Amino acid sequence: MQLETFELERTQSLWENTVEYNLTETGIHPLTLRELLPAPELERLYDIPIGYGQTNGSIELREAVSALYPGADRDNVLVTNGSIEANFIALWTLLEPEDELVVMLPNYMQIWGLGRAFGMKVKPFYLREELGWQPDLDELGKLVTSKTKMIAVCNPNNPTGAVLTDEAMSEIVKLAQGVNAWLYADEIYRGAELKGDETPTFWGRYDKAIVAGGLSKAYALPGLRIGWLVGPDDEISDFWARRDYVSITTAILSNRVATLALQPELRQKILERNRKMLRENLAMLTEWVVEHDPLFKFRPPQAGGMTFLSYEMDMNSTELVTRLRKERSTFIVAGDSFGMDGRVRIGIGSEQDYLQAGLKRIDELLVDITAC
Ligand SMILES: Cc1ncc(COP(=O)(O)O)c(C=O)c1O
Numbered sequence: 001m002q003l004e005t006f007e008l009e010r011t012q013s014l015w016e017n018t019v020e021y022n023l024t025e026t027g028i029h030p031l032t033l034r035e036l037l038p039a040p041e042l043e044r045l046y047d048i049p050i051g052y053g054q055t056n057g058s059i060e061l062r063e064a065v066s067a068l069y070p071g072a073d074r075d076n077v078l079v080t081n082g083s084i085e086a087n088f089i090a091l092w093t094l095l096e097p098e099d100e101l102v103v104m105l106p107n108y109m110q111i112w113g114l115g116r117a118f119g120m121k122v123k124p125f126y127l128r129e130e131l132g133w134q135p136d137l138d139e140l141g142k143l144v145t146s147k148t149k150m151i152a153v154c155n156p157n158n159p160t161g162a163v164l165t166d167e168a169m170s171e172i173v174k175l176a177q178g179v180n181a182w183l184y185a186d187e188i189y190r191g192a193e194l195k196g197d198e199t200p201t202f203w204g205r206y207d208k209a210i211v212a213g214g215l216s217k218a219y220a221l222p223g224l225r226i227g228w229l230v231g232p233d234d235e236i237s238d239f240w241a242r243r244d245y246v247s248i249t250t251a252i253l254s255n256r257v258a259t260l261a262l263q264p265e266l267r268q269k270i271l272e273r274n275r276k277m278l279r280e281n282l283a284m285l286t287e288w289v290v291e292h293d294p295l296f297k298f299r300p301p302q303a304g305g306m307t308f309l310s311y312e313m314d315m316n317s318t319e320l321v322t323r324l325r326k327e328r329s330t331f332i333v334a335g336d337s338f339g340m341d342g343r344v345r346i347g348i349g350s351e352q353d354y355l356q357a358g359l360k361r362i363d364e365l366l367v368d369i370t371a372c
Contacts, residue, residue, distance in 0.1 A: 004113055019329045020361075021358035022331045022358075023358045026217060027220060029349060056249075057228070061255045062074035064263065065228050076232070079226060079255065083186060083212045083227035085247065093238050094235070095182075096149075097119030098121065106158075107154045107338070127162060141171075149182065150181055151182070152186070155185055155186075156193070185212070187213050208232075209231075210230070213227065215227070220349075221270075224251075281348040281355055282301070282307070285307055286300065296309045310343045313369070324365050
């Protein structure tokens with residue numbers, strides 16, 4: 001198997017802990033257990049035997065997850081080690097080598113890279129900035145064929161922060177239905193909307209829709225490593241059987257904390273805390289972009305802790321972020337990681353002082369660059 005480097009994840013893994021300002025994250029500044037839970041709940045955690053637990057996820061957690069998806073019950077849920085494991089298992093289970101996989105780009109590049117490694121025929125369809133980061137539906141219509149086995153989307157999208165319109169969602173469902181393909185939606189940024197309602201889920205729109213979600217982004221709890229798959233009972237059983245070969249289970253303590261975080265009142269509190277941070281940080285970043293006009297431009301995200309900026313500078317994006325990392329100990333993501341040079345992704349989920357200091361470091365580098 002030929003595996004291409006997962007550039008986005010690999011560069012982050014290499015450098016995110018070595019810099020002073022890491023602005024590569026797309027989630028929100030993580031919560032501590034103390035911030036999250038009242039003392040009596042913390043106290044109860046001490047007494048949980050640290051066993052394997054229920055390997056498809058505790059019943060209470062699967063029930064809490066299924067409550068987020070109308071019509072679903074606990075048998076429609078497999079709890080996974082982050083949504084990254086959800087994506088891996090879904091792709092590995094549902095498709096065979098040579099199958100045609102139509103994938104939204106730009107994207108978190110896992111499904112794109114894995115599909116290629118598994119020998120699938122990966123056909124990208126693009127979100128277009130001139131269409132407000134929506135897909136060109138005619139173009140997508142031409143790409144989907146009778147051989148298409150899956151259409152995979154990321155909604156809200158990483159890195160653009162765009163949310164599909166209702167029209168686009170309906171058309172994607174129609175196209176998948178028309179060729180009897182799986183519709184796979186990575187919805188990990190759902191709940192991190194900057195304004196308006198929660199992004200609608202693809203779950204329930206089509207009997208072959210499978211969605212992934214998790215606590216790493218909108219809930220600011222990435223270290224719990226809790227993600228999930230929601231799908232038809234039979235496929236959820238198949239996913240579980242495959243997962244036996246991968247990681248057996250998810251951590252029992254994480255299952256308990258995740259269950260508590262998903263109880264309606266606490267869930268609401270977490271999401272409100274996070275959306276407030278994102279709104280305030282987006283306002284600050286927007287000001288920064290305006291100050292740098294016309295060097296940087298961007299379409300504000302609708303959801304998620306990230307902004308995807310284009311820049312007017314005669315410099316490759318990898319070179320720009322490498323200089324920023326080496327010379328100013330500040331880390332952002334190169335557009336190259338998404339196959340889109342001339343852009344950078346800057347996270348807006350950190351604490352405000354930290355983000356501000358990171359942006360100042362970018363300013364310092366820009367002064368150096370323009371002085372040359
Ligand atoms: C779209 C998308 N899916 C999945 C993941 C993996 O997240 P997790 O930490 O839940 O495994 C990420 C991480 O950045 C992501 O952006």
